[in-house]
Amino acid sequence: MKKTRKTLYAALALLIISISASAQDGNAGINEATNQVKSYFDTGTNLMYAIGAIVGLVGAIKVYKKWNDGEQDTGKVASSWFGSCIFLVVVATVLKSFFGV
Template sequence: MTYRSTRNQIITKLFTATLLLLAVAPMFAQGGATAISNAANDIKDYWDPIKLILKAVGGLVGFIGGLRVYNKWTNGDQDVNKEILGYGGAMIFLLVVPEFVTAFFA
């Protein structure tokens, strides 16, 4: 056999195997509805502890922010309003977002 005919046979076998694989693969495919449903149920199961952790983090951020604002206020800094708005926004975000996500998954 020549090099060219051996090469052609290998290419033909490889092409046939690829076509066979591509023809058989869709038969084993499954719908994604079950997987999405399972993922949504898993998120629902884990959401209550995550929500509690987020509220605890929000409380901690609020406490630390309150201490920083108090410190700046007693020292007479001029940018106390920016500090209050920044920590207030962070607190509102950390406390309100879990409620919106709960409503989304309910």
């Protein structure tokens, strides 16, 4: 029984030592990942602005068609498309200012 406890304690000690050694390399990995994400952030923000512009154009065409057809829910459709475009632009701007990139 004592021999198995000693073996268990030795294995536990080795595990703790290996985890602490890996944690030091982990910090470097986390810093590298952070730098890579920051390098793609401006491109992602510009992509969100482009998607917002495309959604806005599609929405404007859809609202124009409904308006010309005389449908009653034109205002509701216009507000929902306009809201989605504003949402995309605000999210991109807030993320950019929040992460300080």
